[in-house]
Amino acid sequence: MKQTYFTPGPAELYPTFYQHLQTALDEQIGSISHRSQRFRDIYRYTDEQLRTLLSVPASHAILFTGSASEIWERILLNCVEHESFHLVNGSFSRKFYDYAKALHKYAHLAEKPFGEGFDYADVEVPEYAELVCVTHNETSSGVQMRTPEIHKLKRKFNKKLFAVDMVSSAPYPDLDFSVIDSAFFSVQKAFGMPAGLGVWIVNDKCLEKAERLQRYEGCVIGAHHTLPVLWKNYQTFETPATPNVLGIYLLGKIAEDFNAIGIDALRRQTEEKARMLYKFLDSSDSYEPFVKEERHRSQTVVVAKTKKPSAEVISAVKQAGMVIGSGYGKFKESQIRIANFPATSAEQVSDLISELKKLA
Amino acid sequence: MKQTYFTPGPAELYPTFYQHLQTALDEQIGSISHRSQRFRDIYRYTDEQLRTLLSVPASHAILFTGSASEIWERILLNCVEHESFHLVNGSFSRKFYDYAKALHKYAHLAEKPFGEGFDYADVEVPEYAELVCVTHNETSSGVQMRTPEIHKLKRKFNKKLFAVDMVSSAPYPDLDFSVIDSAFFSVQKAFGMPAGLGVWIVNDKCLEKAERLQRYEGCVIGAHHTLPVLWKNYQTFETPATPNVLGIYLLGKIAEDFNAIGIDALRRQTEEKARMLYKFLDSSDSYEPFVKEERHRSQTVVVAKTKKPSAEVISAVKQAGMVIGSGYGKFKESQIRIANFPATSAEQVSDLISELKKLA
Incomplete structure (x- = not known):
């Protein structure tokens, strides 16, 4: 698949x-x-x-x-x-x-x-x-x-x-x-x-x-x-x-x-998808945005702390046909990283959020 | 084409x-x-x-x-x-x-x-x-x-x-x-x-x-x-x-x-195709191998002097669906370079020789 x-x-x-x-x-x-x-x-x-x-x-x-x-x-x-x-x-x-x-x-x-x-x-x-x-x-x-x-x-x-x-x-x-x-x-x-x-x-x-x-x-x-x-x-x-x-x-x-598409539209789409992801993370009991200050939160690479071991989250999401990244270095097991690039649509981001929700 | x-x-x-x-x-x-x-x-x-x-x-x-x-x-x-x-x-x-x-x-x-x-x-x-x-x-x-x-x-x-x-x-x-x-x-x-x-x-x-x-x-x-x-x-x-x-x-x-294929067979094929090319160049009045000493002649990049301007040869060969290289640097206009790599078969080399012959 x-x-x-x-x-x-x-x-x-x-x-x-x-x-x-x-x-x-x-x-x-x-x-x-x-x-x-x-x-x-x-x-x-x-x-x-x-x-x-x-x-x-x-x-x-x-x-x-x-x-x-x-x-x-x-x-x-x-x-x-x-x-x-x-x-x-x-x-x-x-x-x-x-x-x-x-x-x-x-x-x-x-x-x-x-x-x-x-x-x-x-x-x-x-x-x-x-x-x-x-x-x-x-x-x-x-x-x-x-x-x-x-x-x-x-x-x-x-x-x-x-x-x-x-x-x-x-x-x-x-x-x-x-x-x-x-x-x-x-x-x-x-x-x-x-x-x-x-x-x-x-x-x-x-x-x-x-x-x-x-x-x-x-x-x-x-x-x-x-x-x-x-x-x-x-x-x-x-x-x-x-x-x-x-x-x-x-x-x-x-x-x-x-x-x-136009660079302005592309940037707006990126910001809209980032907003969806951060909004979900902020509202969830199972995840938390790693970056506290909103102005410092990346629009293209969203990093979240996970309550469960990140490997469980990554594995469950993979079963649903989606691949997300682990945390980097010593945060490998406690964080996930989600790319928000133009190749993935708002609908796909929405699907990912749904899967992440199921793991709550 | x-x-x-x-x-x-x-x-x-x-x-x-x-x-x-x-x-x-x-x-x-x-x-x-x-x-x-x-x-x-x-x-x-x-x-x-x-x-x-x-x-x-x-x-x-x-x-x-x-x-x-x-x-x-x-x-x-x-x-x-x-x-x-x-x-x-x-x-x-x-x-x-x-x-x-x-x-x-x-x-x-x-x-x-x-x-x-x-x-x-x-x-x-x-x-x-x-x-x-x-x-x-x-x-x-x-x-x-x-x-x-x-x-x-x-x-x-x-x-x-x-x-x-x-x-x-x-x-x-x-x-x-x-x-x-x-x-x-x-x-x-x-x-x-x-x-x-x-x-x-x-x-x-x-x-x-x-x-x-x-x-x-x-x-x-x-x-x-x-x-x-x-x-x-x-x-x-x-x-x-x-x-x-x-x-x-x-x-x-x-x-x-x-x-x-086997590396020995691959090397023999390369040598056989090189032999075909050099034999043709040696026997032609319109081309001449640039490298005089046989032992120094490359088996994979064959360079020939052309009697006609090389651009004419390159252009005529291209009409027949084949692309050969020009001479390098100051030899651009007086030489052609022919790669003899595994991707081109003995039959294709033979076709190239036929085209080069037509230009004689």
């Missing part, structure tokens, strides 16, 4: 994925050269669709990597000479910080307990930090930092480069790319595709920084997927190495479908 | 690819968690199939990255403190060397003109080189280095780590992994899959080196996909970040199909 995946990535495939894949196979997209005009047209198309969807201005390039985790490394190598600063409130924001340390950067952090989030007023950016790393949506704990707070922070510290991890929320966050220098995501979350492609939105200021670092003796910005080389290739809608061509094609098609 | 792709990667999809993809979609492989038992079973299966196909001993792990180009960088970061040595005879072996320079390694090279290859007797490895980088099959020029020559070289310089680029030839080369420390390929060449997955075969000696470098102050081995972290995750058939799960599944299935 086919299951409906409410897991926070890999996740349910977007309903139109199958027909786009069939078209891609019919058109032999898996075999075309990444140096062909056909590929350049595909890249240009996906770029246009994402640009429309996320309101990305001409100052920013849209680049492709193997994963979003790879982008953590590329941003740090290309945009930080000495010091980075990280808002850490979960396992993935911490990994971004760990990457900085592995690269021998002087990495600062501000930390919140698991399940709590950041507001603008909480944060003081260290004087010499070159890059501020913000996680819009912490997949492990279900905490978000609202975009107005991110924008205010950037405006206050406007000399710093800002990188926003929106891995498990894009295209939901309405980031203002006239202030945000870089943001990134992977396709196996809210875009409803199989994993294997990272998307890096990055501006000319980051490029300038990378070019400057590259000229410094003793500063290594990497060899593969360096920003200057990715950027140069992007000018003709090419990539330095063979990319996930099929993934780039499918991403463009799904972004087109999202644009047909 | 569906074309038959004789391009040297991305290339023709392997005929069984479509049915495996359908099974994967039916089983919702695109949605499963990379932390699930289902994923670990898939990784284990693909590992077993590749291990059988390529005779990989227990000393070596089989790891996954976004691409083979990424593996160039990972090998250099993890296995070289100061000095690497590169056999360069084309554009891709040169890129491996360029990556070493970008990472500020002291990179030595021995170079052959485009179209010429290396033999064991040609090569003297510099005294302090830690890693010897050999390209089994140079995709740009159609030159191979035969495996017995690679093995002899390693035995002579057995204290050095050896990394073999077999991007556009695996599974053809019968590398002896009891002597070769590391080798790698990508799936969009002879495995007949869409691009987006690199495969890194690497032994415990490379791991030891990486662990040693990691302890040295001031030595950075990277943050994403470092060898120690990939290796640790591999112990439970996991990956540090979400990999191309669907690609790993499909690779295991195609490797299984290759094993059903």
Whole structure:
């Protein structure tokens, strides 16, 4: 029996994925050269669709990597000479910080307990930090930092480069790319595709920084997927190495479908489904939203404490044809995580809530 | 009309690819968690199939990255403190060397003109080189280095780590992994899959080196996909970040199909098809094998000089439903490149030769 995946990535495939894949196979997209005009047209198309969807201005390039985790490394190598600063409130924001340390950067952090989030007023950016790393949506704990707070922070510290991890929320966050220098995501979350492609939105200021670092003796910005080389290739809608061509094609098609719905409608639908889930959790005796502060509750990854062991809940829901995620790390057995991505409809969310209710 | 792709990667999809993809979609492989038992079973299966196909001993792990180009960088970061040595005879072996320079390694090279290859007797490895980088099959020029020559070289310089680029030839080369420390390929060449997955075969000696470098102050081995972290995750058939799960599944299935044919038969088929192509080129007045020395002629990427402009040849062949590659770089207009991968049968190669003959 086919299951409906409410897991926070890999996740349910977007309903139109199958027909786009069939078209891609019919058109032999898996075999075309990444140096062909056909590929350049595909890249240009996906770029246009994402640009429309996320309101990305001409100052920013849209680049492709193997994963979003790879982008953590590329941003740090290309945009930080000495010091980075990280808002850490979960396992993935911490990994971004760990990457900085592995690269021998002087990495600062501000930390919140698991399940709590950041507001603008909480944060003081260290004087010499070159890059501020913000996680819009912490997949492990279900905490978000609202975009107005991110924008205010950037405006206050406007000399710093800002990188926003929106891995498990894009295209939901309405980031203002006239202030945000870089943001990134992977396709196996809210875009409803199989994993294997990272998307890096990055501006000319980051490029300038990378070019400057590259000229410094003793500063290594990497060899593969360096920003200057990715950027140069992007000018003709090419990539330095063979990319996930099929993934780039499918991403463009799904972004087109999202644009047909309209980003405002898509965001409203996301908020409406999140409201349904949180309302149920708030009213239930068997579950409780893990994140206390409403403004910090993720709209795309809903985390709940369970009275029963989470494995029982997950197993019972699975019997009904739905897959939800366990809690992350040490919360594995006491929490569940429910993805709220565009691939699952309000009706499906309603069905899930009904099943969860039965377990009360 | 569906074309038959004789391009040297991305290339023709392997005929069984479509049915495996359908099974994967039916089983919702695109949605499963990379932390699930289902994923670990898939990784284990693909590992077993590749291990059988390529005779990989227990000393070596089989790891996954976004691409083979990424593996160039990972090998250099993890296995070289100061000095690497590169056999360069084309554009891709040169890129491996360029990556070493970008990472500020002291990179030595021995170079052959485009179209010429290396033999064991040609090569003297510099005294302090830690890693010897050999390209089994140079995709740009159609030159191979035969495996017995690679093995002899390693035995002579057995204290050095050896990394073999077999991007556009695996599974053809019968590398002896009891002597070769590391080798790698990508799936969009002879495995007949869409691009987006690199495969890194690497032994415990490379791991030891990486662990040693990691302890040295001031030595950075990277943050994403470092060898120690990939290796640790591999112990439970996991990956540090979400990999191309669907690609790993499909690779295991195609490797299984290759094993059903048998690696010896597969290699004989490859050689037989290569013989057909070179025999035709040698006997034709309109084409000429670019590589003069028979022993250096690639069995998997056949490069020919064309009397007519190559664009005319490519275009005429395309009319007949077949796609061949242009020459690489400055040879774009005077050469053609023909992939000889398992996805194209002897009959299809024969059809291609007939078309090429018509243009004489």
